[in-house]
Amino acid sequence: MAVQIKTLREMPREELFAPGHRLCAGCGIPQLVRTALKAVPGPKVVVTATGCLEVATTIFPYTSWRVPWVHNAFENAAATAAGIEAAFKALEKKRGVKRPKVIVFGGDGGTFDIGLQALSGALERGHDLIYICYDNEAYMNTGIQRSGATPRGAATTTSPAGKVIPGKPERKKDLIAIAIAHGVRYAATLNPAYPVDMFNKIAKAASIEGPTVLHYFTPCPTGWRSDPAKSIEIARLAVLTRVWPLYEYEDGVYRINVLVKSPRPIEDYLKLQGRFAHLLQPENRWMLEQLKRDVEENWNRLLKLAGLA
Amino acid sequence: MLYEVRWHGRGGQGVVTASDLLARAAILEGKYVYHAPEFGPERRGAPVRAYTRIADEPIEQHFGVYNPDAVVVIDPSLQSATSLILEGVKKGGLLVVNAREVHRSLLEGAKALGLSVWSVDAFKVAMEVFGRPLYNTPMLGAFVKASGLVALESVLKAVEERFKNPQLVARNVEAIKRCYEGVKRVV
Amino acid sequence: MAVALQLKGQRRVGMTGDEAVAYAVKQADVDVVAAYPITPQTIIVERIADYVHDGELKASYVAVESEHSALSACVGASLAGARVFTATSSQGLALMWEIMWIASAMRTTIVMALANRALSAPINIHCSHDDAYAVRDAGWIQFFAENVQEAYDLTLMAFRVSEDKRVLFPSIVNLDGFILSHALEPLYVLEDDVVREFLPPKEPVNPIDPERPMTYGPLALFDYYFEFKKAQAEAFKSVYPVILEVFREYEKYSGRKYEPVKAYGVEDADVAVLILGSSAGTARYVARRLRSKGEKVGVVSLTLYRPFPASDLVAKLKGVKALVVMDRSYSFGSPGAQLFMDVAAAFANESERPLLINAIYGLGGRDLLPEHVEEAFRKAQEAARAGKVEERELWLGVR
Amino acid sequence: MSKLLSWKDLSAPIIAEAGNSVLYKTGGWRALKPVLDQSKCIRCLLCWFYCPEPAIKRREDDSVEIDYDYCKGCGICANECPVKAIAMVEEGVG
Numbered sequence: 004m005a006v007q008i009k010t011l012r013e014m015p016r017e018e019l020f021a022p023g024h025r026l027c028a029g030c031g032i033p034q035l036v037r038t039a040l041k042a043v044p045g046p047k048v049v050v051t052a053t054g055c056l057e058v059a060t061t062i063f064p065y066t067s068w069r070v071p072w073v074h075n076a077f078e079n080a081a082a083t084a085a086g087i088e089a090a091f092k093a094l095e096k097k098r099g100v101k102r103p104k105v106i107v108f109g110g111d112g113g114t115f116d117i118g119l120q121a122l123s124g125a126l127e128r129g130h131d132l133i134y135i136c137y138d139n140e141a142y143m144n145t146g147i148q149r150s151g152a153t154p155r156g157a158a159t160t161t162s163p164a165g166k167v168i169p170g171k172p173e174r175k176k177d178l179i180a181i182a183i184a185h186g187v188r189y190a191a192t193l194n195p196a197y198p199v200d201m202f203n204k205i206a207k208a209a210s211i212e213g214p215t216v217l218h219y220f221t222p223c224p225t226g227w228r229s230d231p232a233k234s235i236e237i238a239r240l241a242v243l244t245r246v247w248p249l250y251e252y253e254d255g256v257y258r259i260n261v262l263v264k265s266p267r268p269i270e271d272y273l274k275l276q277g278r279f280a281h282l283l284q285p286e287n288r289w290m291l292e293q294l295k296r297d298v299e300e301n302w303n304r305l306l307k308l309a310g311l312a
Numbered sequence: 313m314l315y316e317v318r319w320h321g322r323g324g325q326g327v328v329t330a331s332d333l334l335a336r337a338a339i340l341e342g343k344y345v346y347h348a349p350e351f352g353p354e355r356r357g358a359p360v361r362a363y364t365r366i367a368d369e370p371i372e373q374h375f376g377v378y379n380p381d382a383v384v385v386i387d388p389s390l391q392s393a394t395s396l397i398l399e400g401v402k403k404g405g406l407l408v409v410n411a412r413e414v415h416r417s418l419l420e421g422a423k424a425l426g427l428s429v430w431s432v433d434a435f436k437v438a439m440e441v442f443g444r445p446l447y448n449t450p451m452l453g454a455f456v457k458a459s460g461l462v463a464l465e466s467v468l469k470a471v472e473e474r475f476k477n478p479q480l481v482a483r484n485v486e487a488i489k490r491c492y493e494g495v496k497r498v499v
Numbered sequence: 500m501a502v503a504l505q506l507k508g509q510r511r512v513g514m515t516g517d518e519a520v521a522y523a524v525k526q527a528d529v530d531v532v533a534a535y536p537i538t539p540q541t542i543i544v545e546r547i548a549d550y551v552h553d554g555e556l557k558a559s560y561v562a563v564e565s566e567h568s569a570l571s572a573c574v575g576a577s578l579a580g581a582r583v584f585t586a587t588s589s590q591g592l593a594l595m596w597e598i599m600w601i602a603s604a605m606r607t608t609i610v611m612a613l614a615n616r617a618l619s620a621p622i623n624i625h626c627s628h629d630d631a632y633a634v635r636d637a638g639w640i641q642f643f644a645e646n647v648q649e650a651y652d653l654t655l656m657a658f659r660v661s662e663d664k665r666v667l668f669p670s671i672v673n674l675d676g677f678i679l680s681h682a683l684e685p686l687y688v689l690e691d692d693v694v695r696e697f698l699p700p701k702e703p704v705n706p707i708d709p710e711r712p713m714t715y716g717p718l719a720l721f722d723y724y725f726e727f728k729k730a731q732a733e734a735f736k737s738v739y740p741v742i743l744e745v746f747r748e749y750e751k752y753s754g755r756k757y758e759p760v761k762a763y764g765v766e767d768a769d770v771a772v773l774i775l776g777s778s779a780g781t782a783r784y785v786a787r788r789l790r791s792k793g794e795k796v797g798v799v800s801l802t803l804y805r806p807f808p809a810s811d812l813v814a815k816l817k818g819v820k821a822l823v824v825m826d827r828s829y830s831f832g833s834p835g836a837q838l839f840m841d842v843a844a845a846f847a848n849e850s851e852r853p854l855l856i857n858a859i860y861g862l863g864g865r866d867l868l869p870e871h872v873e874e875a876f877r878k879a880q881e882a883a884r885a886g887k888v889e890e891r892e893l894w895l896g897v898r
Numbered sequence: 899m900s901k902l903l904s905w906k907d908l909s910a911p912i913i914a915e916a917g918n919s920v921l922y923k924t925g926g927w928r929a930l931k932p933v934l935d936q937s938k939c940i941r942c943l944l945c946w947f948y949c950p951e952p953a954i955k956r957r958e959d960d961s962v963e964i965d966y967d968y969c970k971g972c973g974i975c976a977n978e979c980p981v982k983a984i985a986m987v988e989e990g991v992g
Binding site (some may be wrong): 061063073074079084087090091097098103123 | 557558559567569573575577598700707708709711713
């Protein structure tokens with residue numbers, strides 16, 4: 004059974020992620036990494052896909068990692084992790100080597116897009132690993148290009164807020180549904196503004212033998228053109244506007260962890276981010292309405308799944 | 313001694329297995345072999361060839377058999393493809409055909425080349441033993457008798473090692489023996 | 500009937516090239532196999548799956564969803580300290596290409612069997628050496644098997660070479676698709692305990708270990724990437740003597756002698772052909788016939804393609820007036836096909852060197868027939884007589 | 899910055915020294931500097947959790963202190979502090 008905490012105080016003190024990394028000021032990734040390394044007990048190995056986290060934390064000759072950490076390439080984090088897991092399983096049987104838990108961090112590009120096939124394979128084969136997508140909703144490492152995780156209407160360098168097409172015209176993929184379709188036993192969304200919820204979900208994932216998928220909301224001041232100081236505020240608003248519902252799926256049961264009864268207007272969330280500024284212009288209202296519909300449909304779907312509709 | 317065999321059949325009938333088993337039997341006798349299937353996209357029913365090269369010395373030639381000492385036609389319906397079957401075969405060589413009656417044009421072609429021609433009704437044997445037109449081991453039995461290239465015992469041992477399952481071995485042994493005994497020299 | 504050479508503790512069996520590789524992998528007692536099916540390699544991983552499922556091989560068999568993931572998983576597994584194997588062909592290797600470089604730079608000890616197959620298009624399943632050549636620069640050791648026996652032997656030796664602490668680079672064992680992969684030949688196999696003695700369990704260097712947490716595969720920009728590549732280049736240079744050592748060591752166990760460059764008749768030859776893989780035997784078969792008629796022809800073939808045995812090759816070809824370099828591939832727009840360029844570079848600073856002709860043969864599984872080899876020898880003889888090469892590029896057997 | 903190594907010092911691209919990025923001080927990135935008024939701090943640990951570096955140290959008694967060697971001055975701590983115990987001031991002034 005997973006250790007579950009009620010307050011921040013109960014969170015372990017040990018920091019397995021060192022300062023001195025080169026992530027942007029106000030970045031939302033480290034809160035995830037620090038929490039994951041605290042919440043997964045015992046020996047562990049981290050695999051990271053190419054992306055912000057990888058490049059900013061392991062610039063030779065420096066590393067911020069105090070656990071074994073492996074980077075292979077962009078699209079193959081899940082496959083690399085699968086190989087490590089398979090190796091330790093064999094070495095455990097043959098030579099009694101203690102098997103560590105494998106944690107994978109991939110950005111949205113490395114997870115939703117280029118790495119989806121490898122992730123699908125690893126989930127289908129049932130490797131014992133925790134796959135965590137840190138989703139900052141675009142390819143931030145290469146300079147803010149759209150990904151399959153970019154929400155509708157958001158402006159990126161490859162889905163700019165143009166005169167005819169105001170931002171990304173397509174909706175965001177549903178990673179958790181994709182994971183569940185593979186038969187994973189546990190999948191959940193995470194948000195840094197909800198630390199205890201995040202810790203407990205990671206701990207739960209760690210207690211399950213087999214693949215689990217976690218989807219983390221990652222504020223990105225650089226890519227979102229937002230105030231670094233407001234990263235957590237934006238993250239909180241994402242939950243309170245129902246843009247980022249906090250929910251989990253466990254052995255067939257859906258639970259909404261933060262039931263937002265009366266949501267804040269989505270504009271409160273959008274107006275803090277330059278990537279959405281154009282949506283607040285009257286001529287782009289139609290795009291904003293579509294985005295709102297996406298959010299509403301998703302919320303209603305989750306309510307039904309959680310038996311709350 | 314260098315002896316080359318070309319096998320003709322259709323995908324699914326066991327052409328490759330027949331050649332493979334002959335090669336294994338020869339290996340059991342201490343000989344050197346090179347057995348290679350000629351694969352196109354492997355589809356049931358498509359014409360398929362396989363080659364067996366057998367020698368007393370190590371074999372270095374890694375290419376197909378173009379001038380066979382023997383040709384084995386394991387599928388009766390291929391008989392009419394006379395030019396294909398007789399292509400490159402050595403004068404005075406051997407032709408073993410799965411047929412109740414060898415096709416006339418094939419027979420004439422074979423005579424012109426001075427081949428000795430043997431035939432057996434492997435269809436009958438296959439249907440009685442396997443219940444389906446599987447010609448690999450029946451025609452292997454026929455070839456072994458007609459060529460005298462390897463001992464029957466070697467072939468039976470190869471079958472035993474390859475198929476493992478006793479029932480499967482028994483059926484194949486029966487098929488081999490029946491065609492070994494049943495094959496007749498026509499020319 | 501010739502009496503087969505009876506080697507102590509060895510069994511004479513009949514296997515296809517694929518089966519022989521799989522058997523060697525089983526005897527090597529690998530820990531992880533991650534692979535994706537592709538003709539003509541597939542039988543290798545099918546047999547290994549049989550061994551694993553029947554409990555004859557205690558390994559994790561990772562049936563990945565692509566070759567890219569196959570090699571990615573192999574990299575992870577090798578870093579974790581496991582003995583690792585994979586197999587592929589042509590398009591599969593092309594998909595792995597990105598990770599090939601990483602596998603070498605990360606100093607993994609993966610052994611790969613490559614059942615050589617032509618690259619598309621048009622799609623083809625038969626033998627070319629396009630795939631092997633396409634990764635020649637990636638930092639893998641590459642062996643070429645001439646027959647099924649060599650496919651077996653080289654697979655065992657590849658593990659020993661790759662895992663040697665002075666090496667730590669991955670290896671490829673090339674075997675010609677269909678011509679060897681699907682061909683049955685007799686071979687001698689070592690007893691299991693003999694293999695274990697020759698190839699004890701892997702002793703990993705810096706394996707993933709939560710007790711000693713290290714960072715594998717960091718970012719290195721212009722301040723360090725260059726130095727890493729120089730370090731890798733120098734390390735790769737130290738591989739060659741270890742391979743010679745392993746060849747000698749293996750001979751003690753098997754009685755079979757291996758050399759990076761195999762030479763036949765070149766001591767007194769005026770002309771020679773250089774060739775890789777299964778056709779080397781065909782070339783020797785032709786050379787034997789011509790030599791019996793008094794023609795001074797020779798054949799050289801490479802058991803080791805990377806690292807390229809340049810000085811050994813130059814030494815063995817001393818006195819040869821014209822050499823036909825046989826390539827089972829083509830390099831568009833290059834001054835010659837791949838092996839030709841290697842050979843030309845090997846002779847670049849030699850004052851005495853043969854005239855070089857490049858023969859393209861056997862693409863997509865087209866048989867290399869004795870008459871083709873004979874044609875190559877004729878062209879070399881003409882060049883040797885004339886003291887110059889009229890036609891540097893020949894396509895043997897093309898319509 | 900440490901002295902740049904030569905190729906002779908390198909083998910596989912592995913960093914053997916865990917967490918040695920502590921040698922790389924990112925405090926110089928800062929334009930604004932968080933200043934904590936310990937008298938107001940209620941030891942809720944939110945700043946400790948939210949700090950991306952981490953540059954906020956958690957003491958035994960769950961009070962906190964800011965490590966200016968690494969703080970990049972993002973201001974999350976000041977923005978999130980429920981009792982406004984942290985103020986962002988111009989670097990070099992406060």
